[in-house]
Amino acid sequence: MRFNRMLLSTTLVVVALVVQVSVLARLHLPGAVPDLLLLTVLGLALVYGHVGGCLVGFGAGLLADLAPPADHAAGRYALVLCVIGYLAGLVKPESGQLRTATGPMAVVVGAAIGSTLLYAGVGALVGDTAARHVGLGGLLFSATLYDLLLAPFVVPAVMWLARRAENDPLAxxxxxxxxxxxxxxxxxxxxxxxxxxxxxxxxxxxxxxxxxxxxxxxxxxxxx
Missing domain, CATH: 1.20.5 (Single alpha-helices involved in coiled-coils or other helix-helix interfaces)
Structure with missing residues (x-):
């Protein structure tokens, strides 16, 4: 990845993680926590493609695994966001511009459901059964709803910044x-x-x- 991509991705991921941990996680909403980090990875993946989305997703997930108050094994969310970033990058528009909001909203719904299921599945493999006690159905519904409510404000802004960083004024x-x-x-x-x-x-x-x-x-x- 080029330097401007790395700098922008790191900045956006850190800001999203800080807001998610310090603000969204303390709202005590029913069900899941709004995943601002996931939406940031999706916006970057829709501009950078599957390779860039995979790398950004892995870095963002690993940072979330290590950031307090993490209560799960390190690498668990890194694997989830790595897969989600790769899959989201595969549907990157060839022209670089989104003609309608239907595609990104479908990507957000699929990512919210897929990340929740994948996170619960990896947790089951390592002996974490918290998803069973909370209720997987409620987690899926709340995660999808919260991410859809945040997506119109986050994903277009992240994509605009990523495209703006791709254009080098000096060049x-x-x-x-x-x-x-x-x-x-x-x-x-x-x-x-x-x-x-x-x-x-x-x-x-x-x-x-x-x-x-x-x-x-x-x-x-x-x-x-």
Missing amino acids: ETGGASGKASDVASGWLSSGTGLRIGSQRGGFRMKASKARVARAGRIKGVKRL
């Missing part, structure tokens, strides 16, 4: 100036060529007129 300026200089040099060279050509043509015309006049004078002398 664009350099490219534009390079093209402008090429065009300018082309105009100058063509203009110079025309001037030189016109001068040469003028010299040729003058020389031919001089020859004709000289020939006329010679012929006139011979006639005389």
Whole structure:
């Protein structure tokens, strides 16, 4: 990943994690906690593609595993977000622009359900049965509802920032100036060529007129 991608992804992931842990987790909403980190990974994956989404998801999940108050094994959420980021990156629009909101909303619903099921499944493999006591159905419904409510405010903003970071103003300026200089040099060279050509043509015309006049004078002398 390029430096601007890494810098933006790290900043957005850290901000999302801080807001989720310090604000959203303390709202004590029924069911699941709104997953701002998941929505951030989805927005970046829809711009960077499956490889970038996989890397961002793994880094974001690992950071969430290590951030307090983590109560699960390290690497569990990293695996979940790695898979979700990879799958979300596969539906990245080829043009880079979203024409409708139906696609991203479907991605958010699938990611909310898939991440909850995958997290519960990995937990069951390591002996964590908390999902059974809380109720998997309620977790799925609340996670999907909360993520859908947050998605219109988070995913488009993250995608806009990611696309903005992809455009390097220095590169664009350099490219534009390079093209402008090429065009300018082309105009100058063509203009110079025309001037030189016109001068040469003028010299040729003058020389031919001089020859004709000289020939006329010679012929006139011979006639005389």
